[in-house]
């Protein structure tokens with residue numbers, strides 16, 4: 001007989017019951033780790049001994065669930081199918097390679113469709129890595145909503161970042177969004193993305209991410225004075241002539257007239273310079289950093305080791321979290337009035353009723369500067385009134401036209417077309433005309449959110465499912481014991497059950513729609529992806545040993561004195577690596593580079609012996 005204290009540890013006494021498994025799944029969805037879940041169970045049952053299973057049983061149950069009859073890819077597609085039950089706008093498509101492995105997967109839901117229809121004029125996308133077990137790049141399509149918050153339009157997992165994958169993805173995205181083209185697309189400077197954007201979104205203005213450009217400028221040019229001016233050209237609210245003047249002067253000052261990167265950047269100025277982009281609607285979006293911030297936030301919900309199914313589940317959870325925050329922002333904008341801060345009370349109050357809280361704050365900044373504007377002249381034309389507007393202490397003047405009949409304003413600075421908010425010149429004219437309302441045509445008005453257009457087909461929450469399952473199981477047990485007593489009953493019940501099962505299965509397939517493709521076509525899991533910068537080739541321990549030995553032999557042959565051999569070799573290796581990384585060379589190819597490296601080693605006063613310097617020379 002086993003001691004009562006250890007009886008619970010024997011295999012026959014341990015089992016994760018159906019109800020426990022549901023509870024475990026529900027806790028994992030909220031981001032709890034397995035040890036925490038186990039502690040929660042111990043807390044519920046009073047002691048660890050009385051839980052009924054051990055921590056490793058939870059791991060086993062989760063693993064068993066993951067591989068329940070289907071591959072991970074199939075399981076992930078099935079999950080998307082179940083989402084369709086509560087959201088008819090759910091859309092997904094996948095592609096497989098020659099080995100029937102899942103290659104690319106794109107999905108978006110009903111809310112994303114709605115968001116893209118309203119806020120899809122500006123589209124940003126960027127790839128991130130390592131958010132799943134297969135290390136496949138994750139591409140998130142995002143934009144900015146009326147609260148100036150990031151909104152997700154769709155998502156994809158790609159097997160690689162090739163041009164073909166991006167073409168497949170963007171075409172699918174366009175198809176999912178019923179062909180609605182974005183007016184502006186912002187990406188990092190990746191060449192593959194750039195050519196794909198011009199193919200799939202021919203009418204869109206392609207903007208390069210400012211953050212990536214600044215990083216490139218630092219790496220390629222690196223002169224502080226030039227970088228400051230470059231930053232001004234990128235971020236400053238300049239006019240075209242101001243840009244040209246600053247650019248020409250700074251290039252001439254630093255003698256960069258023939259610098260290839262600078263020549264290339266100037267040729268591409270229409271994809272990054274604020275002054276040249278003006279008039280194209282970007283909703284204030286200048287970098288893909290929103291995509292990157294999104295990725296960082298995603299890290300709180302998704303761990304790198306998740307398989308596809310788990311990834312999708314947690315990503316869905318993250319989207320729900322984001323939409324909840326938007327709801328809170330909607331509520332805050334709809335109820336409560338902001339305090340009036342300027343002397344132009346009427347127009348400020350009007351703005352508070354038209355704009356969301358975040359956009360209103362932006363408008364108020366413009367309103368505060370309106371006193372700097374003065375109307376120089378007024379000219380009445382046949383269709384509109386033209387105002388010549390000048391700013392305090394500035395030589396330049398701008399033209400603002402007002403079409404009285406349509407109540408539409410436009411300004412020659414084109415800032416409204418870029419940001420969707422009236423510019424300072426227009427606000428100056430509004431004040432001059434004693435107007436209390438903001439004209440139509442601004443793109444950031446409050447957008448009441450329509451409920452998700454997905455029709456709910458009887459969504460069953462976890463808790464309800466658990467109790468229904470338990471009740472059904474009780475009935476079935478009795479049915480089995482009763483029907484097996486007489487052969488006649490057994491045959492009768494079995495036939496009826498088979499019929500019921502088939503009809504339920506058909507009904508289920510119908511509800512899931514395309515998801516059942518997954519159960520007909522066998523799909524294998526994707527291979528672990530390799531991408532740019534995913535790390536070096538794995539070096540075997542044998543190779544490492546050989547390398548150290550080789551360096552060691554050289555050292556010994558040059559100088560027989562031993563100067564703490566291993567540490568010297570390591571220091572050498574580190575020095576070589578840093579030197580190569582700094583110059584971006586894989587191996588030294590010519591004599592001048594070797595000489596430079598040698599010089600660096602000699603001047604590097606970190607205690608290397610002359611033997612070390614010589615070895616460094618030979619090694620490089």
Ligand SMILES: [Zn+2]
Nearest residue numbers: 411413423425
């Ligand atoms: Zn203006």
